[in-house]
Structures are given as C-alpha cells and as structure tokens.
Amino acid sequence: MSERDGVTRREFVAAAGSAAVLSLAPGAARAAGAKRRYAIVGTGVRGIGMWGRPLVSKYGDVLEFVGLCDVNPLRVEAAKKAIGVACPTFTSLDAMLAQAKPDLLMVTTVDATHESCIVQALERGVDVLTEKPMVIDERQCQAVLDAEKRTGRTIGVTFNYRYAPKHQKIKELLMSGAIGRISSVDFSWYLDTTHGADYFRRWHRLRAKSGSLWVHKSTHHFDLVNWWLDADPVEVSAFGSLQRYGKNGAQRADNCRPCPHKSQCKYHWDITKSPNLVALYVDCEKADGYLRDGCVFKNDIDIWDTMSASIRYSNNVLMSYSLNTFMPIEGYHLAFNGTEGRLEVRDYERQPWPAPETEMAVIKNFGERQTIDIPKAEGGHGGGDDVLRDLIFRGLKLPAHLSLPGSRAGAMSCLTGIAARNSMDSGKPVKIADLVKI
Numbered sequence: 516m517s518e519r520d521g522v523t524r525r526e527f528v529a530a531a532g533s534a535a536v537l538s539l540a541p542g543a544a545r546a547a548g549a550k551r552r553y554a555i556v557g558t559g560v561r562g563i564g565m566w567g568r569p570l571v572s573k574y575g576d577v578l579e580f581v582g583l584c585d586v587n588p589l590r591v592e593a594a595k596k597a598i599g600v601a602c603p604t605f606t607s608l609d610a611m612l613a614q615a616k617p618d619l620l621m622v623t624t625v626d627a628t629h630e631s632c633i634v635q636a637l638e639r640g641v642d643v644l645t646e647k648p649m650v651i652d653e654r655q656c657q658a659v660l661d662a663e664k665r666t667g668r669t670i671g672v673t674f675n676y677r678y679a680p681k682h683q684k685i686k687e688l689l690m691s692g693a694i695g696r697i698s699s700v701d702f703s704w705y706l707d708t709t710h711g712a713d714y715f716r717r718w719h720r721l722r723a724k725s726g727s728l729w730v731h732k733s734t735h736h737f738d739l740v741n742w743w744l745d746a747d748p749v750e751v752s753a754f755g756s757l758q759r760y761g762k763n764g765a766q767r768a769d770n771c772r773p774c775p776h777k778s779q780c781k782y783h784w785d786i787t788k789s790p791n792l793v794a795l796y797v798d799c800e801k802a803d804g805y806l807r808d809g810c811v812f813k814n815d816i817d818i819w820d821t822m823s824a825s826i827r828y829s830n831n832v833l834m835s836y837s838l839n840t841f842m843p844i845e846g847y848h849l850a851f852n853g854t855e856g857r858l859e860v861r862d863y864e865r866q867p868w869p870a871p872e873t874e875m876a877v878i879k880n881f882g883e884r885q886t887i888d889i890p891k892a893e894g895g896h897g898g899g900d901d902v903l904r905d906l907i908f909r910g911l912k913l914p915a916h917l918s919l920p921g922s923r924a925g926a927m928s929c930l931t932g933i934a935a936r937n938s939m940d941s942g943k944p945v946k947i948a949d950l951v952k953i
Contacts, residue, residue: 551908554582554617556608556632557624558594560795561646565675565900566621567598574908582615584608589799597791608632612639622646626731627724630655637666644671644907648734649925651726653933653950656926660951663922671907672925674738678906678917679897680890681862681873685849686743686916688858688887693877695855697744700834704736704847707865711820711840712782715760715811716771720818727818729753729932733838736847737826738920738928740836743851746828747927752944753824753935759841761816769813770806782811824935843867856880872897926951 553570555562570578580600584607585591591604605611612620612635620636622629622645630650636643649672650656663670676682689697706714714732718724725731741747757763764782768774777783786792786808796807820840827833845865851858856879863870875887892898905911906919927947934945 550577550579551619552581552615552617553578553619553621554580554584554602554611554615555621555623556584556611557622557628558583558585558591559623560792562621562623563594563597563795565673565895566623566644567594567600569900569904570908571599573904577908581617582611584611587799587802587805589802590795593794593799597795608635612636612641617641619644625718625724626651626726630659633659633670634662637662637668637670640666640668642669642671644673645925646673647738647925648726648730648929648932649922650929651730651933653930656930656933657951660922660926670922670925672920672922672928673903673907674735674742674920674924674928675896675899675903676735676739677742677920678899678902680892681860681875681897682739682743682899683917684875684887684889685851685858685860688877689743689851690916693856694851694853694858694879697830697832697851697853699832699852700740700744700836701850701852702736702740702834702847703837703849704733704839705842705844706732706838706840707842707845708782709865710845711842712760712784712811714840715813715816715818715820716784716809717807718805720761720809720813720816722817725818726929726932727936728838728840729755729819729822729935730929733822733836733932733935734928736836736838737931738924740826740834741924741927741931742916742920744828744830744832746830746832748826748931748934748947749829750827750944750946751824751931751934751938753822753938755819755822755935755939757816757819758821760811760820761813764812766810766812766814768810770810771808774810784808819939822935824938826931854880856882 555566580602582602582605583591583595584605586606588606595604603615618641620641620643622632622643624632626648629645633643633645650659714720714728719731767776771777771784786797792807800806823837825835846862849860856877859876859878861874863872873889875889876884877887878884894901906913930947930950933950934947938945
C-alpha cells in the first residue's frame with residue numbers, strides 16, 4: 516500500500532497482528548513436557564479430516580484433545596467417534612472454553628461464524644488457528660484484528676496451499692529474480708462439475724454464510740498471490756454472474772435423495788455411497804435440518820459461479836483473475852510477466868485425459884524456454900497439508916518466507932475477496948484501505 520491509499524504497509528503490519536505466530540508451535544507453550552490442550556469448534560469433514568484424525572495419529576505426544584464443539588449435537592458425537600478421542604463434547608463454544616480450558620482452538624465452522632469463535636477464544640486467553648477465510652466481511656475483519664491486538668493472543672491462518680512443493684518452487688523462482696521485476700499476473704482457476712458443483716449443494720451457496728466464493732474459495736488464491744509477490748492488494752474491480760447453477764436450472768426437490776428426476780439430472784449426487792458422509796450428515800439431519808446433498812438449482816442460491824477481477828498491488832503489479840465453477844477440468848493457468856521474461860504454470864488436478872500434475876517453465880526475453888522440475892509431493896493439497904501440520908505442531912524449521920501466516924495474511928487475503936464482492940455491489944473499484952480502520 517502507498518501513502519496515498521490511506522495506510523502504509525508499515526502501519527498495517529504494526530496494527531494488524533504481526534505477532535510471532537510460530538509461538539503456536541507446542542514447543543513454545545509446553546512446560547516440563549506438558550501437552551498442548553487442543554480443541555476444535557466445527558466438526559464437519561474439514562475439522563475431522565484435516566485437524567482431527569491426523570493429529571491423533573501423528574501428534575499425540577504433543578497434543579491432548581480436551582474438547583470438540585459443534586452446534587449439531589449428533590454431529591459432534593459422530594465426529595468424536597470418527598476422530599477416535601475420548602474428550603468431552605459441547606454444543607456451546609463458551610461452555611467448552613470455560614470447562615475444557617484449551618490453550619489452542621482450531622476453528623473450522625461455517626465461515627460466517629469464524630469471527631465470533633476467534634474473538635471469544637482470544638478474550639479467554641486462548642490462541643487460535645482458523646481455516647480460511649478468516650472472516651467474511653470488513654466489520655468482522657476489524658473485530659478480529661482489534662481483538663488480537665487487545666488480548667495479546669495469537670492467530671494463525673492455515674493456508675496450506677503455500678506449503679505445496681510446486682507453490683514453494685514458484686516462490687523461489689520469483690525471489691531469485693528469474694524473470695526480473697514482475698509487472699503483471701494472469702491467474703485463471705477452474706473448478707469442474709464435481710468440485711465446483713459441490714459448493715452449490717452446501718451452505719456455501721448462501722452469501723450470508725460463505726461471503727460468496729470470492730471469499731470462501733478465492734481467498735486461497737489471493738493469499739498465494741500476496742505471498743508470491745510479497746505485496747499487498749491496493750484496489751480491486753470485479754464482475755460476476757450466476758450462469759449455470761441456481762435459477763439457471765429447475766429445482767425439483769430440496770436435495771438429491773428424494774428427487775424424482777435424479778436419473779435425468781447430470782448433477783445428481785448420491786451421498787449414500789459414502790458411509791462417512793452418511794454418519795456425519797444424513798444421520799444428523801434431524802438435529803438441524805442441514806441437507807448436505809442440496810440441489811444445485813435451489814432457488815435460494817445467491818452467490819456467483821462465474822467471476823473475474825482486476826487487482827492492483829502495492830508494488831504496482833496488476834493481476835487479471837478469474838474463477839469458473841462448471842468446467843470440464845479442475846486446475847489452473849498461471850503466468851507471471853516480468854521485465855526479463857515470463858513464468859508459466861499449468862496445473863492439472865482433474866481432466867478427462869492423461870496429464871502431468873503440473874507443468875512449469877521460465878521463458879526468457881530474447882532467450883529459450885526452460886522447463887522447471889517440480890519435487891514430487893505426497894498428501895493432501897499438493898503435499899502442503901503434512902508440511903503445514905508439522906510446522907504448527909512440531910515447530911518444523913523452514914525458511915522465513917514459509918513461516919505460519921498470521922492475522923495480517925488472513926486479513927489481506929479475505930479483504931481482496933471482500934473488495935471484489937463490494938465492487939460488484941457498487942459497480943465501482945474498491946480500495947482495501949477503505950475497508951478497515953487502523
């Protein structure tokens with residue numbers, strides 16, 4: 516950010532949570548071999564699969580599960596069984612914080628409730644890890660930043676995409692000056708008719724709960740770009756529309772299971788083929804009415820499935836970004852244009868033909884094209900999940916640029932999406948500095 520945009524980069528760093536997030540590592544908090552007291556709020560698939568079972572199996576020597584919390588009493592009990600722990604369960608976060616007394620809380624709830632969970636925990640002296648997005652609007656962002664500053668506790672945001680070897684390689688190439696000074700970025704992300712459609716079945720389809728895919732999904736991508744460029748977003752102009760889901764199809768039932776047209780619908784999804792999802796969602800419906808296999812053409816869908824934005828950064832880099840959610844492919848195209856050349860990346864996550872996972876090349880001005888070797892990765896999110904967990908819970912030693920993101924990174928990523936959404940609402944460009952007061 517520049518002086519003319521109302522807040523300097525230095526001022527934002529000072530006020531927006533520049534705490535030493537590596538203090539979240541258990542070694543910094545343990546006394547005489549004591550385990551870190553750990554709890555989860557939000558026991559859906561993400562909470563169980565990323566922050567539950569793997570921690571029991573790999574980090575039991577440094578972590579003690581002291582509580583699980585979910586607003587659905589049936590789901591939290593199902594999660595307890597799935598994770599394999601014996602800790603108490605709660606339907607009230609306040610009760611869990613008071614009775615279980617964790618010193619580290621993992622937040623994996625519906626996006627719109629992240630802010631209240633984070634603030635409650637901080638005010639009770641509990642450090643927080645939160646899934647992205649940290650918050651869904653500028654008011655929530657201000658509340659979280661203020662709470663962290665007021666309480667002196669620490670927030671870590673679990674941007675696992677940073678830790679995939681392919682994304683680390685991009686960072687290293689840019690840091691090395693391989694293409695000179697970066698002038699612009701072209702970034703197109705594609706969600707296919709399996710993954711993309713799934714957002715429109717779930718609570719994510721409602722702007723009030725997810726902030727739209729500008730915030731829930733794109734915040735991942737915006738964090739990567741902020742990190743790759745080592746720069747802040749300054750101004751955003753955006754457009755979007757709903758072209759395939761929601762009102763564009765006929766809603767014949769609230770969800771797929773009872774739908775009389777399931778045999779004719781290409782978007783029909785049979786949740787009963789997954790025993791884990793049945794136990795976690797279908798068997799818990801009577802407690803809260805949440806339908807995990809909702810119709811992708813529901814009339815209440817109020818987010819967008821086709822989006823594009825132009826973003827200006829503090830180092831004068833310009834980015835053209837797009838997100839499309841009903842493609843025949845899953846993955847992304849990415850290019851960094853520099854004064855000395857171009858870095859091109861094509862990532863293949865899923866497509867109806869054989870392809871390498873990632874292709875990467877540096878093309879020099881007046882020179883040749885060099886193919887970049889990418890380290891092979893195992894595990895979720897391109898190999899990033901295991902590295903991130905080891906960083907948090909083992910204090911894995913990594914270069915400074917791979918330290919755990921804190922509230923500042925969480926704010927800058929989600930504020931980019933919030934600005935895009937606000938730009939769509941207003942029809943005008945939105946400056947990031949106008950969204951939060953320092």
